[in-house]
Amino acid sequence: MLTQTEFEFTLPQGYVDSEGTIHRDGVMRLSTAYDEITPLQDPRVQRNPGYLVIILLSRVITRLGSLDTINPRLIEGLFSADLAYLQDLYQRINQAGHTRLRVACPHCDGEFEVEATPVGESSATPQNASLRR
Known part of the structure; x- marks a missing residue:
């Protein structure tokens, strides 16, 4: 990696x-x-x-x-x-x-990592993703 x-x-x-x-x-x-x-x-x-x-x-x-x-x-x-x-x-x-976050899909509860990018940065930020604690 x-x-x-x-x-x-x-x-x-x-x-x-x-x-x-x-x-x-x-x-x-x-x-x-x-x-x-x-x-x-x-x-x-x-x-x-x-x-x-x-x-x-x-x-x-x-x-x-x-x-x-x-x-x-x-x-x-x-x-x-x-x-x-x-x-x-x-x-x-x-x-x-x-800037990676572990998230869960609100529909299927599948977990995965996404790159969190605040406003102004170039990578897309997933919408409607909830954090699993």
Whole structure:
């Protein structure tokens, strides 16, 4: 079984570049230990620990629309809703390890796993599925 290492997403608002183009669709990869350790040496993070998320996201977002480069300056320019969305996505794919849920069909009681994808992400989320505890 292959482990998924990249996750597509769609930002709620979208990054607006200097020419007015909105970039919403992107890809985030799983983080590595190096991704999480290296920013701790950055003076911006040492002055303001809240800046850690900016550096982390600039390292793990591999694509955003048609932009050539993802860097901290770009992440600083995101709308608050997009930053919150990306922080949540980062946490879910890196801390939880996956976004799979065990569900039961309400009609036949058959159990199976589905990929749960919140609004704004690209995979389809099953409708009317109930969790079995």
